[in-house]
Amino acid sequence: LAKTSKVPEGVPWVGKDAGRLFAETHDVLSTSASHYDTLEGDYAFTDKRILTDPYHEHVIHKYLPRRIAPMIPDLQAEVALDFDAAWGTNTDEWKEIKVGDSVLSMLSQAVNRMILGLPLCRNEDLLSTMRAFTMDIVMTGFLLRFVPRWLRFIAGPLATLPNKYHYWKTTKYTKPLIAERLKNIQKKEEDPSFEWEPPNDFVSWSILLAKAENRSDELTVDMLSRRIMPIEFAAIHTSSITITNCLLDLVSSDPSKQYLEGILEQSNSILAQDNGQWTKAGLARFDTADSALRESMRVSNFMTQNLVRKVVAKEGISNPTEGWHAPYGMTLSVDMHDIQHDPEVYPDPETYDAFRFSRPEEESQSKIANGTANERTANGTTNPAPKALGLVQTSDSFLPFSHGRHACPGRFFIAMEVKMFLSYMLTNYDIERLPSRPKKKTFGGTVLPPSDATFKVRRKKGTVKA
Numbered sequence: 001l002a003k004t005s006k007v008p009e010g011v012p013w014v015g016k017d018a019g020r021l022f023a024e025t026h027d028v029l030s031t032s033a034s035h036y037d038t039l040e041g042d043y044a045f046t047d048k049r050i051l052t053d054p055y056h057e058h059v060i061h062k063y064l065p066r067r068i069a070p071m072i073p074d075l076q077a078e079v080a081l082d083f084d085a086a087w088g089t090n091t092d093e094w095k096e097i098k099v100g101d102s103v104l105s106m107l108s109q110a111v112n113r114m115i116l117g118l119p120l121c122r123n124e125d126l127l128s129t130m131r132a133f134t135m136d137i138v139m140t141g142f143l144l145r146f147v148p149r150w151l152r153f154i155a156g157p158l159a160t161l162p163n164k165y166h167y168w169k170t171t172k173y174t175k176p177l178i179a180e181r182l183k184n185i186q187k188k189e190e191d192p193s194f195e196w197e198p199p200n201d202f203v204s205w206s207i208l209l210a211k212a213e214n215r216s217d218e219l220t221v222d223m224l225s226r227r228i229m230p231i232e233f234a235a236i237h238t239s240s241i242t243i244t245n246c247l248l249d250l251v252s253s254d255p256s257k258q259y260l261e262g263i264l265e266q267s268n269s270i271l272a273q274d275n276g277q278w279t280k281a282g283l284a285r286f287d288t289a290d291s292a293l294r295e296s297m298r299v300s301n302f303m304t305q306n307l308v309r310k311v312v313a314k315e316g317i318s319n320p321t322e323g324w325h326a327p328y329g330m331t332l333s334v335d336m337h338d339i340q341h342d343p344e345v346y347p348d349p350e351t352y353d354a355f356r357f358s359r360p361e362e363e364s365q366s367k368i369a370n371g372t373a374n375e376r377t378a379n380g381t382t383n384p385a386p387k388a389l390g391l392v393q394t395s396d397s398f399l400p401f402s403h404g405r406h407a408c409p410g411r412f413f414i415a416m417e418v419k420m421f422l423s424y425m426l427t428n429y430d431i432e433r434l435p436s437r438p439k440k441k442t443f444g445g446t447v448l449p450p451s452d453a454t455f456k457v458r459r460k461k462g463t464v465k466a
């Protein structure tokens, strides 16, 4: 460690804090270089520039967390439409739902409300092509792994023919949208009285930021349409697998724990105070749903490793405590599964305890309510009321969204989306409980929910508007 002077002093190598090393030392361990390798950046996204300069990530980091609040009413409406279409409005009969497929289809619509806005987010031809493209990226990584480097210049372009085809198909829809957006944003700049506002979505954000930063190379219709593709990839499958896992964890949990009832009760109470509309403040108070997802991401995560980083310091990096050296070019990662199943951090770590993260605050609130909050501890001090750990809070022991400067910026979107999703689902549908958790399937370091997992749902009486 002494030889690798770029690692800040005091950054720990082992134990629960090791995540900090990976999160904070960019000139030693690189995130974008590892993404480039893992995702076959030379070929997968149809143009090398997409991952050599991941400008789309910069756009999302800059805009998404700040622009999400005004999106809430649109997303709430989208969730309702998606559920009504996918799960139906029949109050008499139970319907069997293929959980993974159903969530994937609903999520790609909701996510594209943020990426492309209306009306394209409801265009099923476009959405299915986007989903096909995201699977192409997974396949490219899988296929090229078996091809030696010196053969990649032939195998790469051949293996990514589907990627090019699907990207080309999406441009039928995205390029006209982008051309119009560019024209209108330009017109608005020249004439502020022009009665038009840029829609609050990724396409507008990309144009506005590239203009503000004088990135003319990013302002072509071609480049803007290519930039959409890695965001689709980052957003669609990660979210749908995560929400599928959460639903399966909840629906197969012990009914006596009353998790579904607890989430519904809190949703009803917040919506009653806020006239049936979700708001940023209302969603922030919905901590049972937040905790249910955070706990599912802890116990049922689809990644076993995270914070994948490539060693980019020429001298490599050494760990004298454990006695190893990782040379320049090697890839390292953090064993997220082990950390998130450590009984010292998470008591009873194999159990899905939906309210693990919201319970401490709830207990302290009830102590405040019954006047025992300020009871003295053995050493005479009073304990500060614990705060619920929110989904978006990453830490050394909660890593599904990574940690540090490159922590997933999409988590702010997911936190809001899931809460509206669970609220609508529990308010409007009866759900038949599963007797046990459908078994996860392991593929290398990836653990997926079974694609054939189903449960039955029925629309609740009195919830269908005439």
Ligand code: HEM
Pocket (backbone or CB within 6 Å): 031, 056, 057, 060, 061, 064, 111, 231, 234, 235, 236, 238, 239, 240, 242, 306, 307, 308, 400, 401, 402, 403, 405, 406, 407, 408, 409, 410, 411, 413, 414
């Ligand atoms: C539950 C859903 C999601 C999960 C589990 C997830 C997880 C992750 C992880 C593990 C990373 C890698 C960070 C690293 O290498 O350190 C990442 C990066 C990223 N994610 Fe997500 N993500 C999710 C949803 C989304 C959504 C909806 C978006 C939408 C815009 C998004 C956008 C991004 C971007 C732009 C990056 C790159 C950040 C950077 O390298 O600076 N993600 N995500």
